[in-house]
Amino acid sequence: MPRRSAIEVAGSRAETLAVAVQVASVVGLEGLTIGRLADRLGMSKSGLVGRFGSKEQLQLATLDQAADIFRRTVYEPASPAPPGLARLNAICDAWMAYLARPPFPGGCFLTTAMVEFDARPGPVNDAVKTVMRRWLALLEREASRAIENGELPAETDPKDVAFTINALAVGTNCDFQLNRNPGSLQRARRAMTAVLCR
Numbered sequence: 001m002p003r004r005s006a007i008e009v010a011g012s013r014a015e016t017l018a019v020a021v022q023v024a025s026v027v028g029l030e031g032l033t034i035g036r037l038a039d040r041l042g043m044s045k046s047g048l049v050g051r052f053g054s055k056e057q058l059q060l061a062t063l064d065q066a067a068d069i070f071r072r073t074v075y076e077p078a079s080p081a082p083p084g085l086a087r088l089n090a091i092c093d094a095w096m097a098y099l100a101r102p103p104f105p106g107g108c109f110l111t112t113a114m115v116e117f118d119a120r121p122g123p124v125n126d127a128v129k130t131v132m133r134r135w136l137a138l139l140e141r142e143a144s145r146a147i148e149n150g151e152l153p154a155e156t157d158p159k160d161v162a163f164t165i166n167a168l169a170v171g172t173n174c175d176f177q178l179n180r181n182p183g184s185l186q187r188a189r190r191a192m193t194a195v196l197c198r
Contacts, residue, residue: 013051013061016041020062021069025106028116029059029124066109067131073098075138085151086194088142092165092192096185099173103116107177110135111170136162152196164195 019040024032034055038045052058078090099108106112110131117125139162146152152161160181172188 016051017061017065018047021059021066021104021109024059024062025066025102025104025109025112029062029113030116032059032062034058037168052105056123060127063109063113063124063127063131066104066113068134069103070098070108070110070197073103084142084149085144086166088139088146088161088196089193091139091142092189092196095169096172096189099176099188100182100185108170108173111173120121132166136166139165161195165192168192 007058016037020032020037023037025113027036029196030057034048034052037058038048041048052061055081073176074091074094077094078087081087081090110128113124113128115180117128136159140158143152143156143158143161146161147154147156147158168188168191175184
């Protein structure tokens, strides 16, 4: 049997991760096992081990894929807006749209991963922290730019802005996934506006 090209291998890995994020969004990263994913894909466990090496490596690759989807869905649509308050508002709009129609059946993947691994030390916990630190740092940079632009009061703490907006989105995801009440999304967006209109 001829060996597959690097492009074929990369393509099959990408296809596998597309399914992995869907499964893990519902069962969690801990519930994402080589066996469960192999069954879902109709392939052998050894074939998946060949692509990822271990359950932990599969978890880390799936988290990375989910973070990339989040970035493409929430940040990239907002990035053309001018830096500062306009971009923060655009991020909030895109974030609420993401929560209303999540690309994952289980809602916001990153929220689920934070809750699942907040008390579990190890490489996956570390990776979740890294993803969230980068996201909060991005929000802080935009808040800092809004302060520099005179769009937020000079005494505003950018870390407070980033923390509050993120906390609102995380809480909104939990409420919306549990109750499916669109009013929670509208309420969250109004609360974000209050944070950004001081």
